[in-house]
Amino acid sequence: MIRLKEEHLRELFNRTIKNEDIQTVFQPIISLKDGELLGYEALSRGPSNTPLQNPEKLFSYAMEYDQLWELEFLCRAKALESAHMLHSQGKLFLNVNPNIMSDPKFRQGFTREYLSRYKFEANKIVFEITEKEAVSKLFHFKKTVDHYKEQLYQIAIDDVGSGYSGLNIITDIHPHFMKLDMKLIRQIDSDAIKQSLVKSLCEFADLSQISIIAEGIETKEELCKLIDLGVEYGQGYFIQKPKSVLLPIRDDLVEIIVVENKCKRYISLNRKTDTSVGNISTPLPTLGVTTLVDEVKSTMDQDSTLPGCCIVDQNRLVGVITRNQLHYKISGTYGYSLYNKRKIHEIMDTNFLQVDRNTPIHMVAKLAMMRDSNRLYDFITITKDGQYYGIVTVKELLEKSMEIEINVAKHMNPLTELPGNVLIEQQLQLCIDSTDRYGILYLDLDNFKPYNDVYGFENGDQVLMHLAHLLEEIVSPHDFIGHIGGDDFIIVASSEKCVPYSEQIIEQFDATITRFYTQDDVEVGWIGSKNRHGKDELFPLMTISIAVIFKSHFQSTYELAKEGSKVKKQCKQMAGSNYLISKE
Structure with a gap:
């Protein structure tokens, strides 16, 4: 029975190759900066409603039957033919086994004459090489890659982050693209270790002039986190599933990407003085x-x-x-x-x-x-x-x-190294002039002066630096944090983030502020100091007040600051840590 099944599969596979019964589906790769199309990855499927429809099984049987070259050649030919018939735009990413790239037959499939049949230029073709494949004779492989680069073909390393050999290949052949493995992308919005790794890879890619593509994006949260981390391109089911036809990128998806890229954290100085x-x-x-x-x-x-x-x-x-x-x-x-x-x-x-x-x-x-x-x-x-x-x-x-470093340093708070009043003023003016929906958070510590009087200015500075670090951990790098001076801070962010930010800041501040007091003071819940009139008074432990102002009718930064001061004063009259939203 097993033998009959094996013979049936071999016969089915041979018939598939002979009849060229391969279907190409395309999955778009888009910019995570503006939603623009970079190109498509061509993916191959075997005959429908058969075990060979699954691409992993299809290529597994090809290796078992020693027909990997024949299958790969057929898949690439079908991909070029389908892309031509569908008038595809941008680059075409083709999966290639690295060990066959030096084969003369492979080179014949990518001559100018062959590509001209399908109206493709070499610089529109990207050879996608998986790091999971063992590359034998690395020196010769590098020479082969260099040959294709000289012909203006581009190279992508696939599945980066899924194994241990990828970084070696990357440093040896210096590809144009690195594709991050989908396991690294899965739930990255809630995994700090994955975020740290991807951020490091982005920094490496920037210095190496390599573009990063995140594969397997399946949720809005993953997409937003990847934008936050600075990943340049993305693909996955949330963007679009592989299709046999080419569909436009959804408007709502482009809007998400554009909104996430709207605000940049330190845009004030950079927009006034473009540093490109x-x-x-x-x-x-x-x-x-x-x-x-x-x-x-x-x-x-x-x-x-x-x-x-x-x-x-x-x-x-x-x-x-x-x-x-x-x-x-x-x-x-x-x-x-x-x-x-x-x-x-x-x-x-x-x-x-x-x-x-x-x-x-x-x-x-x-x-x-x-x-x-x-x-x-x-x-x-x-x-x-x-x-x-x-x-x-x-x-x-x-x-x-x-010159840029000096200008930036002049306008940063020397203690927290956050933007100071000049940059804050510029940021608020940009906010007023913009048609986007922004919110402004004015933050003020309650009972900070008594703490300074009792514990000293050095400990007070430690509290301010702690709050600055806490804000940097909570607030997206695309949003703005400024230090007005003393214990006053400001955040400018898209309006939908303001309340979540306020709740997270209050929760984390209240959970951590006790570490700056002695155990005795924490247990009694107050400290003794002199009030503004010089009389002894008991003061509760520090809390935080946040005034939330949504940009609406303000004509100047002065009007905006005046409203923020009024709401903050009302908020400070409430017991404990609170946020208060301005009534528009």
Whole structure:
């Protein structure tokens, strides 16, 4: 009976390959910044209502029957054909077994002629390599990947976070994308360890110029947390299930993404002074790949201030040549005569630092300082939408970085390192000018002065720093926290978050404030000190009052602050920790 079943499965599999009975379904990958489509992952299914419909079983039988190559080739061909027929937009992600990429037959499937049949350019194809597959002969595999990169194909490492080999592969082949395993994404909104890991991977990806894609997003909460952590792209059932047709991204989903990205925590200074590297870039003369070395030398001789030249092919940046690199090549007894009639692409540097114009200046500075010592002072190239935009020198980069740091430091509270009154004023004005629904929380500690009098200013500072850290843990990085001064703080957030924030702050403050008192004072529940008139009085332990103001009719920050002061005063008259919402 078992043998008959095995023979039936083998016959079914062979018939599937022979009849090309493979269906391609597509799952969109979208930006978690604005909901824009990045592309689709092509997924293959076997014949409907058979054991081979499940892709895991389909590929498992292919390996068992030694027909993995035949199945993968068929799946890729069907994916390209279906994507062409459906007029798919963006990139096409194709799953590839890394151990067959160097096979000559694989290369034949991705020639210009083959792709032109389906109207695809190489830069629209992303080879998705799973880290679960053992990569034999890593050195040769890296050379193969480099070959495809040179042909403008892109590389994604799949299932990052599901095993132990992925980071090794990432550092060896430097892919364009890292796809986080769905097990890492599941319930990430309630798992601090997963959040910490993903945040670290995002920082690593930023420094390495790799884009992160989160797979398997199934809930709104997971999506919002991934946006909060800075993940760039996402896919999963909450976004859209795999379909055999291409459907538009839901409007309500785009709205969620846009709303979550609306407010940025420290946007005040950055919106007044844009810190993107594109703002300090300057255009540099570009040369074509066929320009002769002698012409390049003449260009640089005519302008001694030029640090070098950028080499473009149809406005796509393909290389650079610095002044020092050119002089090194043509110097010596025979250097000039050897190279002067050669084309510049023969000696240009293709291993240069290239960043998008929207990359923050501080991030570009980090990338520049991570280069080899012999490249440390080479200029950095800037692109916009993949096209050449300009350059920035290391000197300009470091000067601007220092200027930004000084400006930020001037406006931060020295104790808590939160934005001070200048940035708070700017943030409130942005809030008033915006058409979005914002809320403002004014926070004030009750009985803080008596505590300072009894326990001293150093302990009082510890309480303020504790509250600042508590706020940073509760409030999303996309929302704004400011320190007005003394024991007064402010939060600006989307209106639906204000009440949950207030409840969490009160709960955690009340649960932790007793650690700053002696055990005796905690047990009696009060401390003795002098009141404002110099008379002895008993004061309860510190509590917190929060005035909640929803932006509505205010015409100025003065009106807003005045309303906040009035509501906060009313709230402080209530016993214990409380929040009070302004009556609009």
